[in-house]
Amino acid sequence: MTLPTAKSTPSMPSSKNIPQEAFDWYDEYAHGDIDRRTFLSRLGTLSVTGLTLSVVAGALTPNYALAEQVSFNDPEITASYVEFDSPNGHGKARGYLVIPKDVDMTNKAPAVLVAHENRGLNPYIEDVARRLAKAGFIAFAPDALFPLGGYPGNDDEGRAMQKTLDGNKIEGDFMDAATLLKNHSFSTGKVGMVGFCFGGYLTNALVAAMPDTIQAGAPYYGTPAKSNIDKIKAPLQLHFAELDKRVNDSWPDYEKALKANKVDYTAYVYPTANHGFHNDSTARYQEKNAELAWERTIQFFNKALNA
Known part of the structure; x- marks a missing residue:
């Protein structure tokens, strides 16, 4: 049988460009510790060169079209x-x-x-x-x-x-x-x-x-x-x-x-x-x-x- 190989997701920003705080806040959000408004509000406090709030938020939330x-x-x-x-x-x-x-x-x-x-x-x-x-x-x-x-x-x-x-x-x-x-x-x-x-x-x-x-x-x-x-x-x-x-x-x-x-x-x-x-x-x-x-x-x- 042929095993699948992983698919890269080039349309996402590299995780190296996203501050660790953003990942930590997303984890809190994903597990119900904070709501979406709080999550986005916290993201808005970050200074991420070359990336907008919407791009960072979009990268952290699932896009299943990229994953098959x-x-x-x-x-x-x-x-x-x-x-x-x-x-x-x-x-x-x-x-x-x-x-x-x-x-x-x-x-x-x-x-x-x-x-x-x-x-x-x-x-x-x-x-x-x-x-x-x-x-x-x-x-x-x-x-x-x-x-x-x-x-x-x-x-x-x-x-x-x-x-x-x-x-x-x-x-x-x-x-x-x-x-x-x-x-x-x-x-x-x-x-x-x-x-x-x-x-x-x-x-x-x-x-x-x-x-x-x-x-x-x-x-x-x-x-x-x-x-x-x-x-x-x-x-x-x-x-x-x-x-x-x-x-x-x-x-x-x-x-x-x-x-x-x-x-x-x-x-x-x-x-x-x-x-x-x-x-x-x-x-x-x-x-x-x-x-x-x-x-x-x-x-x-x-x-x-x-x-």
Whole structure:
């Protein structure tokens, strides 16, 4: 199978030209600590040579047209939206299922559950699912916003919608999605999970809550599981951004707990990277770090799920 290569985004200003304060404020904004008005007001206080406020704000907010690496119509995959029962969540849920063309009931493959950020199933996460399928995995990316009609097409509205949902029910939807993958007729029964930001937290949480289902976890800049760390059986490959103080502050205590419970883990910190460095739709994207992290993730899943 042909693996996708990262796409550069030349229409964005270089992240080197944007002050670190702008990235920090965007992180606060993206996680609901400040509103859009405050975010833009703070950006207006910066002096950025050659860049206007609108250009900097535009570079920091997602432009999903720039991010696609694998087409929906790629001949090596089959992508579709699938509804499923979620008795542990909202009753009914929906996700984006991507299957390699050569996988069927007689030629099965391991599966990977993909967990989105705090704004629903946006095009970037769908593309991540397609990348996994290109690498030979059945990939499934649920949309936490399905009970409210699904991802609305923009991140601001998606973020506001997700905040209104019961977090325990969101976790339940993803748990039932993991069970679906384990039992899928094309699946070998081996399931991994990768998630980004809020999805990184979900990955940590489900590895702890479903030790007999999730057999490998790769959280990207995710905060720790809140409970059941002592139940973790699966290996973890954790990805952190050097400049992501909010998430990184939670790591020392989490690492102590992983060590105390003899969890098999590897943690990588990517230099000069900000939270969201894997997301290739904004100026936070760092191609070199993102490609390295993704290469490591695919190798990790191959080792853990194909043994």
